[in-house]
Amino acid sequence: MSKTAYNLRYILYLVPLIFLIIFFFYPLANIFTLSLTFGAFEELFSKTYYLRILWFTFWQATFSTLLTLLIGLPFAYLFARYDFIGKGILRALVTVPFVLPTVVVAAAFRALFGVGGPINDLLMGALDLQRAPLRLEQTLAAILLAHIYYNMAVVIRLVGGFWANLNPRMNESARMLGAPSFRAFFEITLPLLRPTITSSAILIYLFTFTSFGVILLLGGPSFSTMETEIYRQYVTFLKPDVAAILALLQIIFTFALMALYAYWQRRSIVPLDFRPQQANLTKPQKWSQKIVWGLLVAGLGLFMLSPLLALVLQSFLNRQGELTFAYYQALPELRRGSITFVPPLVAVRNSVGYAVLTMIIAGILGSLSALLLTSPNRWRGWLDPVFMLPLGASAVTLGFAYVLTMDRLRTSAWLVLIAHTLVALPFVVRSLLPVLQGIRPSIREAATISGASPIRVWREVDLPIMSRALLVAAVFAFTVSMGEFGATSFIIRPNSGFLTMPIAIQRFLGQPGALNFGQALAMSTILMIVCATGFIAIERFRFADIGEF
Template identity: 35%
Template sequence: MRPGRVAERVGVPLLAVVTLALLGLVFFYPVGIVLVESVRVDGVYSLARFADVLADEFYLDLFGFTVYQAILSTIAAVALGVPGAYVLARFEFPGRKTIRSLTALPFVMPTILVAIGFVATFGENGVVNVVLGAVGLPTVNLRGTLLIIVLAHAFYDAPLIARITAAAWEGVDAEMTETARSLGASPLRAFRDVLVPQLLPAVLTGALLTFIFSFMSFAIVLALGGLSLATVEVWVYHRISQLDYGTASTLAVMEMALSLALTYAYLRYEARQRAASAARPPERMDLFGSVTKSRLFAWGYAVVAVVVFVVPIVSLVLASVTGPEGFTLRNYRFLVERQATAYEFQVKPLTAVTNSLLFGGGTLLLAVPMGVFLAVVSTRTFRGRKLIDTLAMAPFAVSGVVVGLGLLRGFVFGTEAFGYRFTVAGPLAIVAAHAVGAYPFVTRNVAPALAGIDDSIVESARSLGASRARVMLDIELPLVVPAILAGTAFAFAISIGEFDSTVILATGGTSYTMPVAIERFIGRRLGPATAMGVVLLVVTGVSFVIIDRLGEGSGFGG
């Protein structure tokens, strides 16, 4: 067999092995460290810690509350998301495509940004209290309550449910509903018996994803609830801060087992529900026209959507430029002045911005090649491909807190091997953690684009003597450059906003980022926290614009 043929046959499997080896180093090994630490007590392997947790009423209540708040958050997100899906799928209006694109925001919006937006809206000095005080009504402070956590989760996850459900709604076969009506079914009966069964799989898919996200939520609960309303993730972070790594690892493993089981259930359910789009979807109605029940509902939902989705962001911006004296830029001046006056142990705002940008750039160097390589592997047929696909998507089901803890214990603190102690600096560990969270989005953007390339183009090039590797480099990858760029923008935005692993790896050092700076400011100085939030919002917004422009029709960007 010619060397070229041999290279082609082993090239893709070799590429998969190299990529998985890198993934093993930055993800599976750190997670393995957490697993081992959870079962090692005083040098002896034991399940004693798990038995202690299961026998402790405090920890049972902790898991119970985590599930409870996730259920409430899911209900609230479904209640907000499904009507939004109806408006997007059934009505035509200026800006509909833009608003539909905005439903991808949960993938790139930093959770700490959501938290600071809700503090600026519903906190003690928030916009809501300013309005209530102006009209002589009693003020309220929702910070530290379960209600604000549920609302923040709904803000974050409802657009995801709307996105998934709207796609299903647009694929509903209009003829089925018309047939039911022609046989005498009332509009309500046709909706209940014909439409709901077709939409239910999409709603359940979105609800399950929302439950997983809310169950693993960290930054929102930490910033809005603190230890008084701690979930498992928040308590793991608390135990890490108290240097109780054994308990932290045990809780993290138990949470990871539950999240992996839920994610597996989601993937199995999603695979069973995939179906081709209907031949004739229902026509959209014009949002502007004579008054009807449907239009009144749509406009009523628009009011609710503005209050829930727009007011927190507007409140964030307003809080950054206002004070007791009215309009002011002192919060932004503070960010500049603090850089020169802060002590070493204090957060320096410009350092946080610089770190975020540097870590974002470093993340791209690692995440983009990994994501593209795995996209190539996922579109090739060879033995073991499904296993590689599963392993490559594992970071979706493991929280950043677990990854951060594993990197801290395994690399930052050092690992003994071959008679040496290998250590990694905090910034490198942060970049590794960010890459783990970012590369799946590159893969999910690039893989569909590669799979959508016309086979005849590849076959024509091969018939002219081009090797498989040459076809990939000269034809296929250039055709999916927009998808690669969209994945790159996703990876950068995710790195910029990543909080869960960063807050662990940046503790006690100067490797803090903008999200970490916001969390440290939020308890003491709301103004500077909102100013830093606006800076983070601008960076994230620019990334989103790039995604929206380049990601049309690819993965999450479309």
């Protein structure tokens, strides 16, 4: 390789690092400088209001994590050890909510459990009631249900996937020696599962600790976490210094959680006697087993599917329960006094445009990052976690940092695009990296010895192998951009023409009136279909099920 080509290669590798420095580290550093004021510290730690917010943030995340693990572990065992009709469909159904935007899940839960929703209508008819008996809007129960709904996929896919490969012979040997089943589980299986369960718990805690859309839309003003309070302190109360110190505390805690997650990931890499998943699968033999597992499968399917069906159904029904297309027909129109300031269909166009550009830019930056991490250099050990840092920083904190640092760009579409690219970048890197790491160096070396230039080696060796992973990464970036809500809620001005679908849905849900609610459901249905299609494409084109997401 010539010296010029070598230098050009590493100049290209520097591009994603420069992007991170300018658009990630520098804005977050501004939060640090703004938060170092005596007045902000005094207000935060002298008022019980903020202490209650800190306490609620921690305990709701803890309770959500425990409930998700308690409910998810039996289903992880079901998927790990049993084969049944529709298993693949149910696994996909469990995972779909995890890729849905928070505004879509919030709209789906309001469509299912709200006044006029199918559950309340069913209860009113069955019990002959005049008023809806179930009122979950702006309650803690709605928050916890949504968190469980979101994070079941983490337990089932991570713990269930690891459990499915464990060799059951150790348990069988223990039972042959007289140990009852529960003792074999607690003394053999559970210790082997503990690192994976702990990693899953940390991930769920991180997701629920930084939950924004669920708390804002389902909890309402009665419930506030650090995430929603950062938004309210800056947007509503105009206190950027208090918002900054809350953001700083959150950054410290989320980065600590990411470090703890990385530690447990390393702990989970131990030599074990794994077996192919299919070799460990059995079918329920006894009628009691068939009934129990059948009820569990039906219950899980109903829990995961009913909010999505309610969302679609309610988007086609008016208040009298009659079929209507009025909510969809109103999307191209700008009504007088509309809170979106542009026709809702323009928000759809904006979201698609942002998603396409995010897919291109994040794809280029992510490819360069993955190539840098797989090239022989002395910095790979610390570069890998650096590219994962945007995943640990909450989108709300990132959006807040942008309005502090780059407020002049808020009148253009560029700041939204930058934020979407930064949020999508870790997903692109993690989709490409395992495939690139699997390419044998001898293949590249043989091409180089034959006289191929670095660009030709990449084009004729790397690119054909990583093409499917590139497609997965592109779909990831597109889907993440379509559903991004936290950072965009800070960046988009109230009267901006660059409105996105999640922001439009949030504004419609926050206003009274059947038409506003119906348009929110219609847009949520469109967004749900786009994201679900993206997930199906990811599962379809993933290379040999390789990838970290």
